Amino acid sequence: MLPPVRCFTCGAPLGHLWEEFKERTSSGESAEAVLDDLGVYRYCCRRTLLTTLTYIEEIAKYSIYKKYRESVILKYYHQIEREEGV
Numbered sequence: 183m184l185p186p187v188r189c190f191t192c193g194a195p196l197g198h199l200w201e202e203f204k205e206r207t208s209s210g211e212s213a214e215a216v217l218d219d220l221g222v223y224r225y226c227c228r229r230t231l232l233t234t235l236t237y238i239e240e241i242a243k244y245s246i247y248k249k250y251r252e253s254v255i256l257k258y259y260h261q262i263e264r265e266e267g268v
């Protein structure tokens with residue numbers, strides 16, 4: 183995942199803030215404090231940096247969940263087929 187060069191909504195440059203934001207939040211500082219400190223006040227820009235941080239983990243979680251869900255749905259359909267004798 184590439185860091186966001188600009189805010190997707192307002193176009194403000196954010197690329198130069200990404201490394202510091204990533205380092206400080208991953209070392210335990212609260213994202214809110216870091217964003218205030220970096221001077222990122224608009225909520226669209228805050229959203230852009232915040233969602234980038236969790237993007238990969240969210241996608242990975244979803245893909246695992248999706249596989250699990252598909253297996254549950256399949257099992258359920260097979261059960262219905264057996265019960266109805268289709």
Ligand SMILES: [Zn+2]
Pocket residue numbers: 189190191192193194224225226227228
């Ligand atoms: Zn913005």
